[in-house]
Amino acid sequence: MNFHVCILGCSSAVPTAERGLSAQWLEVHHRHYLLDCGEGTQIRIRQEGLPMQRLSVVFISHSHADHFLGLPGLLSTMELLGRKKSLRIVCPESVKEFLLNYWKSVDYQPSYPIEIDVEAWRSGGLVLEDASIQVEAVVLKHGVPCRGFIVRERRDAFVLDKVKIKEYDLSIAQLRELKQGNSVQLNTGEALQANQVGSSGPACRSYAYITDTRPVLQTLLKLAAPQVLYHEATFTEKHQERAKKTQHSTAIEAAEIAEKWGVTSLILGHFSVRYPDLGELLAEAQNRFGNTRLAFNGLRLEL
């Protein structure tokens, strides 16, 4: 089963010839999701050959234009290409208002069902749970309300051994309990532990998308560390004051988060256009956390 991320854009505020604005395509168990939708995202989706019409949920981090302005064009294109399937958008209230006002002003709205869920975004916590993944929204620290998203693959807690469970006369409800790692009481009165008839499933794969924000280590430490962390690194250490003022992070701050949270690998992104060469950002982060890479248009990660 696949768990695949494709970076569509990783430039901060302004796109460059090489880097699009924030957007990432996520495919888990052949279901498709989009994290942010900066201007030009629909073009990037087509350039990467991704199945636009199979997109099921879009998650928007916050209401800065470089993270959501690609939505109107993408939503219209999907209709023009014949979309009938519904789409869910998890976004802040201001982005919903923007879309509704835009559709009203042009007297047009896509005809396929679009559910714009601002309540889940506002409440935080679990914003999506389907057969493949759970997505948790994390409150970030930026100039406007902002959420990061942690995507965790769903798997049964226990993989049951078909031969062993045949030794017992188990009901569907009992099997369900055992799959969750719980014990059940047999007709004989004895307890049957899940590990007597199965074993823990393989570790679930997980990915965190954390942008735009000052470092929020204490918030993140309350949550299980993901395998792969994408963290914004808008500035180098030389521009630390600028990072504080604009509520962004430096590469070293992103590396500290990766190290202290205990992730396996770190991807830096959301680069300021002031750096024609990103080598300095990478070197600063790698000094603190070795397994760091730079995001780029078209970077594909297989978890």
Ligand SMILES: [Zn+2]
């Ligand atoms: Zn941004």
Ligand SMILES: [Zn+2]
């Ligand atoms: Zn922002």
